[in-house]
Structure formats: structure tokens, C-alpha cells
Amino acid sequence: MRPIIYPETEELIRNKKQQKFQVRVEEERQSSNRRRGKRKKDTPEEKKAKADARKRRRIEQVSSSSGPVCKSCGQPGHTTSASRLCPNHEYTxxxxxxxxxxxxxxxxxxxxxxxxxxR
Structure with missing residues (x-):
């Protein structure tokens, strides 16, 4: 064993190591409580809720857009400024x-x- 030259510093280092160890042990406990990578089957209520949410999203998506929306100007009816319908169209x-x-x-x-x- 090596001789202790600075006892206060040695104690500080020992305390830091102990704190790190305790934090690591606590994290392992918390992670072991969670089921890692294991999936459970959805209950009928959860299935119904997911299906309803999916239907709502589809209805909103269809009703909100009456066709493609331009990335350049944001207007519906065309998708890019390459279309002549776009106000940002660059003509040849x-x-x-x-x-x-x-x-x-x-x-x-x-x-x-x-x-x-x-001449």
C-alpha cells in the first residue's frame, strides 16, 4: 500500500468514487424495473383507441388538403415551383x-x- 501524503485529498477522492458507485447502482435498479425490449399485447380498449386515432388522422389529412401543396409557395394545387401554376416559377x-x-x-x-x- 502506498503512503498517504494528503489525507483530505484522499478522502475526497474516496467519497467521489463512492458517490459514482451509488449512482451506478441506483441506475441499474431503475433500469431493471423497466421491462427492456419486451412488448406486451394491447388490451381491447387500447386497440380501439389506436384505431380511432388512426381514423381521425386520416380524416384530418384528407380534409385539410385538397391535393398536393407546393414546397416553395405553400399553395395547394401543385407540388413544386417547376409547375407553371406556382408564382415562384422560373420561366425558360x-x-x-x-x-x-x-x-x-x-x-x-x-x-x-x-x-x-x-470594321
Missing amino acids: IKERLGVVFPTSYQLYTVSITLKSFI
Whole structure:
């Protein structure tokens, strides 16, 4: 056995170890009282309550949403901003041209040589 140099410190360490041990023993007692991993069968009343709750959830889910809800704007009727129904929809260049110029429009490109462009 080693010589005790600081008796107060030794006593403090001993008390701390004892407290940790008591806490661990208490936790083991509490965990052993619980049935770990074992399931029990539901009583008929519990089964009925669970079924009623399930039905209520389904009814609320169906009645609350009249279709898909957009993640971008939160409005019903479409799911993403890729849909043209969404106010946050980003139009492609072709779609923008269709909005600005109705269906009767023509695009022209002029072909010129590099020399004439540089002049």
C-alpha cells in the first residue's frame, strides 16, 4: 500500500468514487424495473383507441388538403415551383418569349463575316 501524503485529498477522492458507485447502482435498479425490449399485447380498449386515432388522422389529412401543396409557395394545387401554376416559377427563355410575343413571332439572325464585324 502506498503512503498517504494528503489525507483530505484522499478522502475526497474516496467519497467521489463512492458517490459514482451509488449512482451506478441506483441506475441499474431503475433500469431493471423497466421491462427492456419486451412488448406486451394491447388490451381491447387500447386497440380501439389506436384505431380511432388512426381514423381521425386520416380524416384530418384528407380534409385539410385538397391535393398536393407546393414546397416553395405553400399553395395547394401543385407540388413544386417547376409547375407553371406556382408564382415562384422560373420561366425558360422559350416560355418568356411566348409570354412577351404571342404565338406569331419570328426570330432572325444575321450572319456576317469576322472581317465585316471587326470594321
